[in-house]
Amino acid sequence: xxxxxxxxxxxxxxxxxxxxxxxxxxxxxxxxxxxxxxxxxxxxxxxxxxxxxxxxxxxxxxxxxxxxxxxxxxxxxxxxxxxxxxxxxxxxxxxxxxxxxxxxxxxxxxxxxxxxxxxxxxxxxxxxxxxxxxxxxxxxxxxxxxxxxxxxxxxxxxxxxxxxxxxxxxxxxxxxxxxxxxxxxxxxxxxxxxxxxxxxxxxxxxxxxxxxxxxxxxxxxxxxxxxxxxxxxxxxxxxxxxxxxxxxxxxxxxxxxxxxxxxxxxxxxxxxxxxxxxxxxxxxxxxxxxxxxxxxxxxxxxxxxxxxxxxxxxxxxxxxxxxxxxxxxxxxxxxxxxxxxxxxxxxxxxxxxxxxxxxxxxxxxxxxxxxxxxxxxxxxxxxxxxxxxxxxxxxxxxx
Numbered sequence: 001x002x003x004x005x006x007x008x009x010x011x012x013x014x015x016x017x018x019x020x021x022x023x024x025x026x027x028x029x030x031x032x033x034x035x036x037x038x039x040x041x042x043x044x045x046x047x048x049x050x051x052x053x054x055x056x057x058x059x060x061x062x063x064x065x066x067x068x069x070x071x072x073x074x075x076x077x078x079x080x081x082x083x084x085x086x087x088x089x090x091x092x093x094x095x096x097x098x099x100x101x102x103x104x105x106x107x108x109x110x111x112x113x114x115x116x117x118x119x120x121x122x123x124x125x126x127x128x129x130x131x132x133x134x135x136x137x138x139x140x141x142x143x144x145x146x147x148x149x150x151x152x153x154x155x156x157x158x159x160x161x162x163x164x165x166x167x168x169x170x171x172x173x174x175x176x177x178x179x180x181x182x183x184x185x186x187x188x189x190x191x192x193x194x195x196x197x198x199x200x201x202x203x204x205x206x207x208x209x210x211x212x213x214x215x216x217x218x219x220x221x222x223x224x225x226x227x228x229x230x231x232x233x234x235x236x237x238x239x240x241x242x243x244x245x246x247x248x249x250x251x252x253x254x255x256x257x258x259x260x261x262x263x264x265x266x267x268x269x270x271x272x273x274x275x276x277x278x279x280x281x282x283x284x285x286x287x288x289x290x291x292x293x294x295x296x297x298x299x300x301x302x303x304x305x306x307x308x309x310x311x312x313x314x315x316x317x318x319x320x321x322x323x324x325x326x327x328x329x330x331x332x333x334x335x336x337x338x339x340x341x342x343x344x345x346x347x348x349x350x351x352x353x354x355x356x357x358x359x360x361x362x363x364x365x366x367x368x369x370x371x372x373x374x375x376x377x378x379x380x381x382x383x384x385x386x387x388x389x390x391x392x393x394x395x396x397x398x399x
Contacts, residue, residue, distance in 0.1 A: 063330065063331045063332045064100070064170075064332045065101065065103065067328070067330055067332065068328070069317065069328040070170075070317060070330075071103070071107075073309050073315045073316075073317050074104055074107060074168070074170070074200065074309065075107045075111070076309065076310075076315050077168075077200045077201065077309035077310045077315050078094075078104070078107050078108050078111050078113075078166075078168055078200055079111040080310050080314075080315075081166045081168075081198040081200055081310070082094070082108065082111045082112055082113050082166065083111075084198060085165055085166065085198070086112070090165065091114035091115070092108075092112070092113045092114050092115075092165065092166055093113070093114060093115045093116075093162060093163070093164045093165050093166065094108040094113040094115065094116045094117070094164060094166045094167075094168060095116075095117050095119065095160065095164035095166070095167050095168070095188070095192055095193070096108065096116065096117070096118045096119065096168050096169065097119050097149040097167065097168075097169040097171065097184055097188065098119065098120065098121070098149070098169055098170060098171045098179075098184075099118035099119060099120045099126075099129050099144065100120065100125060100129065100170075101125070101128060101129055101132050102118055102129035102130075102132050102133045102142065102144070104168050104169075104170065105118040105129075105133065105138075105142045105144075106132075106133065106136055106138055106142070108166075108168065109138050109141045109142060113141070113166070115141075115143075115161070116141055116142045116143065117142075117143050117145060117152075117159065117160050117164065118133075118142055118143065118144045118145070119145050119147060119148075119149050119152060119159075120144065120145070120146055121146070121147060121148035121149070123146045126144055126145075126146035127146075129144050130144045145159045147159065149184055149187060149188060149192070150183065150184075150187045152191075152192060154191070154192060160192065163192060163193055163194045163197075164192060164193055164194070164197065165193065165194045165196075165197045165198065166197060166198045166199075166200065167188055167192070167193055167197060167198070167199045167200065168200040169184065169185075169188075169200075171184050172204075172305075172307075172333065173333070174251040174319075174333055174334045174335070174336050175249060175251075175303075175336050175361075175362065175363060176204060176206060176274070176305045177274075177358060177360065177361055177362070177363070178361055178362065180360070180361065181274075182280050182282055182360045182361075183282075183360055185199070185276045185280055186279055186280055189277070189278065189279065190279075197277070198311070199276045199277045200309060200310070201276065201307040201308060201309045201310075201317070202275075202276060202277060202308050202309065202310055202311050203273065203274060203275050203276060203277075203307075203308045204273070204274040204276070204305050204306065204307050204308070205270050205272070205273050205274075205305065205306050205308075206270070206271050206272040206273070206274070206303065206304075206305045206363075207268040207269060207270055207271065207303065207304055207305065207306070207320070207324075208268070208269055208271045208288070208290075208301045208302070208303050208354065208356065208365065209264060209265075209266055209267070209268050209269075209301065209302040209303075209321075209324070210264075210265040210266040210290050210292070210298045210301060210346075210352065210354070211262050211263065211264055211265055211298070211299075211300050211301065211302055212262065212263040212265055212294075212296030212297045212298060212299060212300075213257070213261055213262035213263070213299065213300055214261075214299075215257070215258075215261040215262070216250075216252075216257065216261070216262065216299075216300045216337055217299040217300050217339060217343065219250055219337075219339070220339035221241075222236060222240050222241050222243065223236070223241075224236060224241050249336050249337065249338050249339075249362075249363070250336070250337045251334045251335075251336060251337075252334055252335055252336075252337050253321075253329075253331075253334050253335070254302050254321040254323075254334075254335040254337065255321045255322035255323065263294055263296045264293070264294065264323060265290075265292050265293060265294050265296050265298055265346060266290040266291060266292060266293055266352070267291070267293060268304075268320070268324055269288050269289075269290055269354075270288075271286055271288050271303075271354070271356040271365075272284065272286065272356065272358065272363075282359060282360045283357075283358070283359050284357070284358055285355065285356065285357045286355075286356045286357075287353055287354070287355055287356075288353070288354045288356060289351055289352070289353060289354075290351070290352040290353075290354050291349065291350070291351055291352075292346040292347060292348055292349060292350040292351075292352060293348060294348055295346065295347050295348055296345075296346060297343050297344065297345050297346070298340065298343060298344050298345075298346055298352065298367060299339070299340055299343035300337055300338065300339055300340060301337070301338045301340065301354075301365050302321060302335050302336075302337060303335065303336040303337075303338055303363070303365070304318075304319045304320050304321065304324075304335045304336070305319055306318045306319065306320070319333045319334070319335065320335075321335050336363075338363070338364070338365045340365065340366050340367060341366045342366055342367045343367075344367045352367060353367070354366075354367065355367075
């Protein structure tokens with residue numbers, strides 16, 4: 001089986017451009033954007049004039065395709081799932097949501113799936129998937145449907161002839177749920193899958209580590225003065241400087257942050273568990289006890305997740321930073337640094353209550369103060385923080 005190479009990804013971009021010209025005006029695409037007031041992530045439908053190639057360039061296709069650890073573990077979990085269905089005397093009917101270039105569908109074919117439907121909501125990429133699948137002589141085994149999964153229909157002559165009994169999907173970002181995973185799994189479980197289907201991956205755990213880092217926390221803070229040149233600056237309003245900012249998050253390779261620039265204040269603690277095989281709540285709040293392992297000011301959280309690829313937890317994908325455990329280098333999944341609204345001084349041995357909240361697309365965190373309600377941080381100095389939290393973290397390091 002041939003998987004796309006770096007050269008193949010370059011060709012992919014050219015073909016996307018050609019496809020855009022052919023189908024100009026016939027489709028839009030959903031683009032993830034932040035609400036600058038609430039910090040929430042959402043989806044907007046852009047028209048045919050939108051620069052789709054920018055979305056492709058930012059989507060890390062090449063990095064995903066070359067993530068050997070990810071690909072190996074998806075393959076192992078698919079092989080196990082198909083084997084389980086066959087051992088029960090059932091045919092293995094696989095649904096691949098968000099197929100991209102078709103990689104996971106081709107893995108399912110190689111593992112002996114009896115039928116495969118590959119769903120891709122972005123028409124230019126769906127066409128690329130068809131070409132790559134055809135190049136691998138798998139067009140008879142894999143049906144590519146250019147629709148969002150929530151638009152799929154089940155029945156004779158429709159998108160799926162019958163409900164699938166294996167779902168494989170990779171709709172995760174650094175924040176885990178930012179690409180719409182909650183809606184994707186909930187809809188698939190209700191409408192597209194048989195009862196007791198096998199989901200790959202099966203579950204996910206989300207962990208948080210409290211840290212003290214003046215450098216990282218500065219990414220979400222407004223400087224008291226804006227430099228004009230080497231000798232002059234403009235003082236900013238005090239209320240802007242004092243603003244705690246919105247519920248911002250930065251994707252970072254935390255392991256690359258200079259160790260002297262951060263003080264790790266707690267061990268990793270599980271804050272959320274997502275079971276993909278059953279309904280996922282779209283709004284959840286948890287309280288987690290963290291014990292301070294060092295003295296410092298808790299001002300940022302390092303958040304990462306793991307995937308249990310199978311029901312037995314035999315195959316695990318981890319996005320933990322190096323100071324937690326050795327993990328492969330990835331640019332498409334990193335660690336998420338969240339800025340706390342209420343930085344708090346702690347001493348070694350202190351018990352800290354962390355409040356964690358998520359909706360369908362985003363997460364927020366803060367130190368919980370007993371007796372006071374928790375509200376999502378709302379920025380009062382727009383557009384300053386909207387610009388700050390939208391900047392690449394590399395510019396934060398330059399500051």
